[in-house]
Amino acid sequence: MTDRNDTLFERARAVIPGGVNSPVRAFKAVGGTPRFIQRAQGAYFWDANDKRYIDYIGSWGPMILGHGHPAVVEAVQKAVLEGFSYGAPTEREIELAEAILALVPSMEMVRLVSSGTEAAMSALRLARGATGRKYIIKFEGCYHGHADALLVKAGSGLATFGNPTSAGVPPEVVQHTLVLEYNNLAQLEEAFALHGHELACLMIEAIAGNMNFVRATPAFAKRCRELCTQHGALLVFDEVMTGFRVGLHGAQGVLGITPDLTVLGKVIGGGMPLAAFGGPRAIMEQLAPLGPVYQAGTLSGNPVATACGLATLKEIAKPGFYEALGAKTQSLVAGLKSAAAAEGIPFSADSEGGMFGFFLFDQLPQNYAKVMTTDNAKFNTVFHGLLDRGVYIAPALYEAGFVSAAHSEEDIAATIEAARQVFKSL
């Protein structure tokens, strides 16, 4: 039988670089042909051969309700009939802004944009504009989208700043970006001692989902807050992934830390292109048209995307939503752990709300360097073993996983059984 995924991949590669519109989709890390998805419903999607998968990427985070939730579909259908985009303000933008602010108390004002990249890039510009400072701190393994100044990895020492991780980013553009090791308190102290007075902001994924799933320790997160306050730098929580995913109040709620600026995306759009950044009124009023920091977007606050986001937020704010989601994710993680233990596989796993990660190590890693020592071949065997058995996890070992409200106990049990079979074969 011809594999339609193969046929489509060949066709795609002729017209789209690498056959994909975002690199990790290409299965380059794990090998094989990416699955071309034709439809999705609830916890599942179906590829071009009509094979069904239990979906643990959920569009890389947004689909917290599962695919095609009836209330969301209805809201989007209604919005589409009213018009796709106006380029003029709408009441729905206010409603979404109010809904976000009600759930994220650190934010007094919010600006809507279309992607996490755009939100992080704009928050960075705002932090620099509001403080009048140039330098920023980011952490190795945290991803904040692909704005030039954030595509950077650690240099040889704290004094040298980082190196671009992409061609096309001149070293001059990242010369004010200081890249530190996640959870390394000594390095954090040293960086602030050296550069604190010239830092505009420290940007962090406080529960990181782009080096698999790694938490900032409570002490580390607390010290980030204290040092920023002490030195007049803004603390920026990138909650594009964790916002409304690890809990109703994001990673800041889990950690009990109030950032200055918050960057949101994914869940707030419910699967449509929508992201946001926000913070205290005095900082947000630095943005155009009120202030000198320019920021704009043709499709920002799009009426269909805001309808989708608003309907999604209404569902997740219902009492008990995160308790149920968290318990389900924990049962998945516990089941995977015991399946691995039964087969004598070194394994560790963690979760918060509907986000999880697992590692082929005995202990949970604390930083990117450790995550990247994962045995690639072994991870790839696990990935393809699960894929063959109809379980779709992220096709790279440095990505987190996502459970939705639509995953049933049977889905979780089937996933654990598939993992048990794969672990046995290792």
Ligand code: PLP
């Ligand atoms: N920030 C974080 C923490 C992310 O996980 C991502 C995307 O995965 C981004 C920013 C960029 O968002 P987008 O892909 O919507 O541009």
